[in-house]
Structures are given as structure tokens and as C-alpha cells.
Amino acid sequence: MNALVMTGKQKMEMEKVDIPTPKDDEVLVETAYAGLCGTDNALFNGLPGSTDAVPPIVLGHENSGIVREVGKNVHGIEVGDRVAVDPNIYCDHCFYCRTGRFELCDNLSAIGVTRDGGLEQYFTAPEKVTYKLPDSISLQAACSLEPISCVVHAMKITDNITPYQKALIIGDGFMAKLFAQILRAYGIQRIDMAGINDDVLADLKDKLNLNKVINTSKTPLKENYDMVVEAVGLPATQEEAVDHTNKGAQVMMFGVGKPSQTFSMNTYEIFKKQLTIKGSMINPHAFEDSIALMDSGVVKTEPFQANILKLDEVENVLNHTTPKVGKSIVAVNPNLK
Template identity: 55%
Template sequence: MKALVLTAIQRFETQDLPTPHIGPEEVLIATAYSGVCGTDHDLYAGRPGSAPAKPPIVLGHENSGVVAGVGSEVTNVGIGDRVAVDPNIYCGECLYCLTQRPELCDRLSAIGVTRNGGLAERFVAPASVVYALPGSVSLKAAAAIEPISCGVHGVDMLSLRPYQKALVIGDGFMGQLFVQILQAYGVHQVDLAGIFDDKLERNRQQFGVIHTYNTTRESVPEDAYDVIVEAVGLPATQAVAVKAARKGGQVLMFGVGKQEASFAMNAYDIYRKQLTIQGSFINPLTFSDAIALLASGKVDVEPLISHVLGLEQVQEFLDGKISGVSKAVVRIQD
């Protein structure tokens, strides 16, 4: 089978690999689409994602496809089913798994990170992380279920009420997803700050955003929002997020920054305003919610997918040679 293999830092090779063997509780999936995200940029550059990737490895952790084979003990899906795959696999035995925090698992493994993923014609996943798709969800859209599920976990970490005003900082793919997810969870006003006028306008016109701020020429108001989602991962935007929170506010630090990055906070303001500053890591048990959001139409992801790539274009994209990308997915096969 054809596969794109990361053989070294910033080096891919197209290889002909044997079709992987499946065990009794595993599923063989013919990949349809595989999304490419910031984690793949990090893994390509030799930085860790949810876990370090050790070449040679096939990346691709945002995957949809069709079941091509099932192990003898698999009962939740069958051959020919259209599916999406949660890449994260937990040990079920460590302290964090046993105290209902599996995302912090000491022995976390992940498809497309620590084991071969979807940038290949076939890949294998445990049946426990394979989800059948409703007919209303396309395979193209299903490649975004994993990032949607990460957003769902983020909002699950917050206490949301309809009266709240929310601000999303970052008009990248995840920031735009958070606009729709917060709305789906009942927040009555969601505003967006970013740097691209076309994206800000689309979210006003298509997704009901009330106020937008282009931070290249406008300031985000301080002490103004009950909920702030920081979806950039830069110290400057993280500092803005904290300042934007009004009394009793909640700040979700979702954007993934550099490991050595830090920013300054005024400790008295955190005390005085009784702020909650919350991190969010991966997507524990949120795939079903993400699928439901897509199937119901409360999250519409296809307008955000700007590029459909071939395997041969992945390295070009990760090298920054393809511009104007909102979200890229790789079409492996129809």
C-alpha cells in the first residue's frame, strides 16, 4: 500500500508498505481523508505533539475512511461502514485513567503520532476508538471530528451559561470552530479576534459573530468577557486573554505554544477578579459529541476547509509553501 512516511525531521518519503495485520479487537480502515494540523507541523519539525513521534512513522491523526477489515472480536463496526477514528489510546490502568482523567494517561499512545496513522491507504485502529458515521456527515467533514472533539473537551472544562459573553482569540481553524461550538452550547454572544479580514467577515456573515476585532489595528477590550478562549498559543495573545476577562471570568488556554514560552500575569487581578484560568489537553471521550454537532448542523466545518491536498503535497504544505490555508485535508482515496 502507498504511504507517506516521516523518515527523519522535515523529511518524508513515499513508500510501498505491506497492508497492516489486524488483531482480534482491531479494525483495518481504508483512509478517505486525513486532516493536517498544528500538531503535524510540530511532529514534522521534531517537536512533540500529544506525545513524541519517532521516525520512521506514518503521520495522520485526523482520519476518516471505510472499514476494510475487522478482527474476530469486533462488534461495533463492520466491513463497508463509514467511520472516523479517535487517535488517542489510553492504558486504562494508570492513576489518571483510574480517576476519570484519561487524557493525562501516563502511557498515552496515538494513531499518527506514536503508531502509524492515516497518511496511508490503510491503517489499523483498536475498535474502541472507531466510530460509525451517520449518513448526514461526509467523509471530508469527518476528517475534522478529531479537532472538533478537542474543542468540545475545552468547553467541557468551562462552566457555560446562556447569559455569558464569550470571546475567541484566534481566527485560525480551531478559533473558528470554537465560535460554533460555544454557540452550540448556548452562549448567547460569541465574538472573534483575529488578523484576517476575510475570516472575520465570514464569521459575521455566516456564523453569527456579533463583534470582531482585527488585532493588527484594533485592541481587544479589557474587563469585557465572561469566557475567553485563547486559540493562538502566543504569549502576547495569552496576556490579552487574561486582560479581556471581567470579574468572575474564565480563560481557556487552548492554543499550543512553544514549550519554553511564558507570559506575565498580574496576580492581584487574578485574585481581585476571581478568574479561572484553565488548560485543555486532547479530547477524552468527546467523539460522540463532536459527531452529533456535525450531524445536527450546529457545527458546519466544510466552509472552513480551504485546501484538499494529495499525499505528494503534504511536505510542501508543512514547509510553508502553500499559502492562504484555513484548513487542509489530504484526500487519500475516494
């Protein structure tokens, strides 16, 4: 089969490899679509994701496809099932797993990070992270269930969301678009978005029914908010997120900065406002909720999957030789339905 193998830092090669054999508790998935995200860009450039990726490795942790083989101990998944796969595999026995904080697992492994992922024709996954899809969800849409689940986890660790609150999303990328839909699904009715491109913001105001959009390259933020989502990962926007809060507000630092990155904040203001500032790490046990949100039509992904790539186009996108704006997904086998 064809596999796009990351053979080193900023280097990928198309290789012919054997179709993997699933273990007793695993399934073999024929890949339909694999999403690309900032984590793949970081791994390609030698930076860590949820954990380190050691070449040679096949990336691709946002995957959908059809089950072609099951191990002898698999009972809930059958050959022919349409599935999406949660890439994160927890050890279930470290301190963090035993105390219910699986996202902090000391022995985390991940499909497309520590074991081969969806940028190949077939990959294996444990049954416990493989989810059957309802007929209403296309395989193209389903490859974005993983990023949805990351937003769902962020909402699960956010306290006391209520309809009267005002929310600000800083950023206008794919994750910001998911947050706009999911914040409303969780009850917040007033949602503003800050970005730096007038055309993009105007389009999103209409598509996402946003209350207000602000181009912060032209107009500084003036209002304060009860919930602020930072979905960029730069020091300037992280500082902006903390600065534009009401008393008692929550700030979700969702954008991932570089490992050595820092930003400044006024600690007295944190005290005086009684702010809650949180990070959010991956997506433990959030796929069922994510599937429900997509199945209901409340969250849509296909309108925002801007670039449909072939396997041999991935490296040039990750190294910015042929840069793409917006969410990219790889059609490994788009004929699968």
C-alpha cells in the same frame, strides 16, 4: 500500498509498504481523508504533540474512511462501515486513567503520532476508538471530528456556561471557527472574535453569525468578557486573554505554544477577579457528542476545509515550500463515499 512516511525531522518519503493486519481487537480502515493541523506541523519539525513521534512514522491523526477488515474479537464494527477514528488510545490502568482523567494518561499512544496514521492508504485502529458515522456526515467532513472533539473536551471542563455570558475568541483559524459554533451550541449567545485580517474577519462575522469582530492589529481590545478562548498560542495573545476578563471569568488557554514558551500575568488581578484559567489536553470520550453536533447541522466543517491536498503535496505544505492558508485536509481516496 502507498504511505507517506516521516523518516526524520522535516523529511518525508513516499514508500510502498504492506497493508497492515489488524489485531484481534482492531479494524483495518481504508483512508478517505486525513486532516492536517498544528500538531502535524510540530511533529514534522521535531517538537512534541500530545506525545512524541519517533520516525519512521506515518502521521495523520484526523482520519475518516471505510472499514475493510475486522479482528476476531470485534463485534460493534462491520466491514463496509463508514467511520471516523479517535486517535488517542489510553492505557486504562495508570493513576490518571483509574481516576477518570484519561487525557493525562501516563502511557498515551496515538494513531498518527506513536503508531502509523492516516497519511497512507490503509491503517489499523482499535475498535474502541472507531466510530460509525450517520449517513448525514460525509467522509470529508468527518475527518474533522477529531478537532471538534478537542473543543468539546474544552467545553466539558469549562464551568457554568450560561446564555447571558459574553465570549471572546482570540484567533480566526480553524479551531477558532469551531469554538464559535460550539460555544453557541453550549448556550453562549454573544460571541466576539479577534484576529488580524479584515477580510477574514468580515467573512467569519457573516458565516458564523458573530456579534462583533475586532482586528487587533488596528484596534486594541476594549471590552471585558465572561469567557475568553485563546486559540493562537502566542505570549501576546495569552496575555491579552487574561487581561480582557470580567470578574469571575474563565479563560481557556487552547492555543498550543512552544514547549519553552512563557507569558506574564498580574497575579493580583487573578485573585481580585477570581479568574479560572485552564488548559485543555486532547479529547477523552468526546466523539459521540462531536458526531451529534455535526449530525444536527449545528457544527459544520466542510465550508472551512480550505485546501484539499494529495499525499505527495503534504511535505511541501508542512515545510512551507507551498504554504496554504486555512485548514488543509488530504484526500487519500476521495472516491470513497
